Amino acid sequence: xxxxxxxxxxxxxxxxxxxxxxxxxxxxxxxxxxxxxxxxxxxxxxxxxxxxxxxxxxxxxxxxxxxxxxxxxxxxxxxxxxxxxxxxxxxxxxxxxxxxxxxxxxxxxxxxxxxxxxxxxxxxxxxxxxxxxxxxxxxxxxxxxxxxxxxxxxxxxxxxxxxxxxxxxxxxxxxxxxxxxxxxxxxxxxxxxxxxxxxxxxxxxxxxxxxxxxxxxxxxx
Amino acid sequence: xxxxxxxxxxxxxxxxxxxxxxxxxxxxxxxxxxxxxxxxxxxxxxxxxxxxxxxxxxxxxxxxxxxxxxxxxxxxxxxxxxxxxxxxxxxxxxxxxxxxxxxxxxxxxxxxxxxxxxxxxxxxxxxxxxxxxxxxxxxxxxxxxxxxxxxxxxxxxxxxxxxxxxxxxxxxxxxxxxxxxxxxxxxxxxxxxxxxxxxxxxxxxxxxxxxxxxxxxxxxxxxxxxxxxxxxxxxxxxxxxxxxxxxxxxxx
Numbered sequence: 001x002x003x004x005x006x007x008x009x010x011x012x013x014x015x016x017x018x019x020x021x022x023x024x025x026x027x028x029x030x031x032x033x034x035x036x037x038x039x040x041x042x043x044x045x046x047x048x049x050x051x052x053x054x055x056x057x058x059x060x061x062x063x064x065x066x067x068x069x070x071x072x073x074x075x076x077x078x079x080x081x082x083x084x085x086x087x088x089x090x091x092x093x094x095x096x097x098x099x100x101x102x103x104x105x106x107x108x109x110x111x112x113x114x115x116x117x118x119x120x121x122x123x124x125x126x127x128x129x130x131x132x133x134x135x136x137x138x139x140x141x142x143x144x145x146x147x148x149x150x151x152x153x154x155x156x157x158x159x160x161x162x163x164x165x166x167x168x169x170x171x172x173x174x175x176x177x178x179x180x181x182x183x184x185x186x187x188x189x190x191x192x193x194x195x196x197x198x199x200x201x202x203x204x205x206x207x208x209x210x211x212x213x214x215x216x217x218x219x220x221x
Numbered sequence: 222x223x224x225x226x227x228x229x230x231x232x233x234x235x236x237x238x239x240x241x242x243x244x245x246x247x248x249x250x251x252x253x254x255x256x257x258x259x260x261x262x263x264x265x266x267x268x269x270x271x272x273x274x275x276x277x278x279x280x281x282x283x284x285x286x287x288x289x290x291x292x293x294x295x296x297x298x299x300x301x302x303x304x305x306x307x308x309x310x311x312x313x314x315x316x317x318x319x320x321x322x323x324x325x326x327x328x329x330x331x332x333x334x335x336x337x338x339x340x341x342x343x344x345x346x347x348x349x350x351x352x353x354x355x356x357x358x359x360x361x362x363x364x365x366x367x368x369x370x371x372x373x374x375x376x377x378x379x380x381x382x383x384x385x386x387x388x389x390x391x392x393x394x395x396x397x398x399x400x401x402x403x404x405x406x407x408x409x410x411x412x413x414x415x416x417x418x419x420x421x422x423x424x425x426x427x428x429x430x431x432x433x434x435x436x437x438x439x440x441x442x443x444x445x446x447x448x449x450x451x452x453x454x455x456x457x458x459x460x461x462x463x464x465x466x467x468x469x470x471x472x473x
Contacts (some may be wrong), residue, residue: 145392151383152368158235161366161373165387168362169394172401196404200397213362214307218382 003088004096011100020022025062025105026112032058038070046123047135051120052130053182056174059134064166068135070101070149071216080153080216084220092212098139098208121183126130130186133197137177140201143208144169150212154219173200234312236453250443257262257436265430268424278342279426285335287324288328291441295325299367300392303385311450315381318388320448324441326364332357356402363391375458378446 036054037047071094074080083093113134114127120128148166152158180193232238249455257294265283272279299321337347346443348354374380422430 029422105248147387151387154379155373158373161369164362164369165366168359168366168398171359172394172397175401175405196401203393203397207390207393211386215383215386216306218386219379 003086004092007093007098008096010101011097015100022180025065026108028061028065029058029109029116031111032061033119036120048121048123051113051117051122051183052126054179055113055117055120055122055130056134056137056178056181059106059113059138060141060167060170060174061108063105063145065105066101067149067166068152070097070146071128071153072158073148075153075216079151081220084189084217090216094146094150094212094216095205095209098142101145102139102142106142110138112161121131122181123187125187126181126185130181130188133177133180133194134171136194136201137173137197138206140173140197143201143204144173146195146208147211147215150215150219153216169200173197176200183205235455236312237314240450240453243450247443247446250439250446254436254439254443257432259435260438261429264432269426269429270301270423276341280340281335281339282426283429285332285339286430288332290333290359290434291437292325292329292332292357294438295321295328296360296364296388296392296395299388303388303392305382306385307389315377316449316452317445318381318384320452322364322367322371322384324444324448326361326368328437328441329357329361329364330389333361340446352403352405355405356399359398359402360395363395367391374413385451386421405419 033055036163040046040050052078071080074083074097083090086093095192110131114131117127117130144160145166150163152162152164176197178199180190183190183193233242267282269283271277277415280414281469302314302318302321306318307313333354336357340349341347367387370384370387371380374383
């Protein structure tokens with residue numbers, strides 16, 4: 001077993017045992033969705049119209065959860081120093097961290113989203129595109145969050161700052177993702193937003209590990 | 222190698238040399254700024270004609286458009302500083318970067334506020350979620366994030382590198398944000414100065430606009446120099462206080 005898979009499995013195990021795993025993120029997602037009607041009223045047609053945007057916003061907020069501790073615990077316990085000594089490129093190791101984070105937040109959210117979409121009266125033909133857009137788009141959100149987590153790694157109360165740094169950068173992902181679901185709900189083709197969403201994730205797959213690794217290295221010089 | 226004279230670029234890394242140059246440049250630049258602003262504002266209010274559709278409201282443009290240009294120009298300058306910090310480890314690059322961020326945010330804010338004042342009589346609303354206003358708003362948010370990160374990290378060297386990385390990530394993202402927001406919605410009139418087939422704006426309006434833009438640029442340089450000098454003094458005070466308190470220096 002290489003260090004990379006060991007790190008991935010360790011993070012998944014930690015997430016399961018410490019209780020900050022998939023369930024809690026899903027409960028948060030569910031709470032956000034159930035708060036919506038209280039805020040805007042029970043008008044089914046109106047809820048149905050804003051549901052795609054709201055589900056994407058909720059996914060964005062749910063992804064932010066736990067990001068501030070994504071690298072911090074490892075930094076405090078000296079694990080990041082071990083990363084640097086391990087010989088495996090730091091870029092790949094932080095990618096493993098991001099993958100583990102996505103597997104316990106983004107993936108369950110994407111799979112649960114159609115169910116919540118049902119509660120929010122999303123058009124039936126938009127269910128599959130909703131799950132697809134989140135599956136493709138949430139990795140970009142996690143990766144952008146990885147950059148923020150690396151930049152705020154040494155800050156004691158970096159959670160709020162992390163959100164301030166990260167959220168403006170998520171604008172394109174949110175636009176493409178929410179538009180995809182909206183177009184699908186109207187029965188229109190959604191290839192263009194799908195391609196753009198995929199492009200965002202691929203771009204972040206390149207930028208995020210490099211920037212996060214650079215931030216971690218520079219934080220200890 | 223040792224007896225080679227350092228280039229002026231490297232000499233500027235010495236705060237004392239930088240301060241000397243900054244002092245020498247400062248007052249002439251202040252005068253240039255004042256002349257440009259008086260000239261430009263005179264052109265704005267007395268020389269340039271009122272627009273046949275927008276009337277006198279068009280005069281806001283001379284304040285608004287240069288602010289928008291500067292908002293982007295300052296970010297571009299910060300990208301250069303970020304490279305200076307990460308690649309060349311030039312100490313003045315850190316200082317320039319830190320001094321520039323609030324100025325860029327201020328120009329962005331001026332752009333948004335004057336745009337809003339122009340929008341009320343023209344569009345009938347203070348705020349319109351159109352593509353350009355929205356992307357300028359996101360630019361402001363990115364500036365604010367950069368400023369917040371500066372304040373959050375104590376050690377100036379570490380803060381400088383973290384901010385440099387954030388600035389570069391932002392620079393890669395800004396064109397994408399711009400594209401995505403344009404794609405999302407367009408209501409604003411198309412760009413009318415920088416076009417391949419030449420400016421569509423009338424020369425009588427273009428001249429004061431360019432003078433105002435130069436005035437803004439000169440104002441930016443003046444404020445940047447003053448802020449850089451202030452930052453250097455603050456760092457010096459911090460160092461002296463640490464020495465006086467017997468705290469071993471934190472590499473700064």
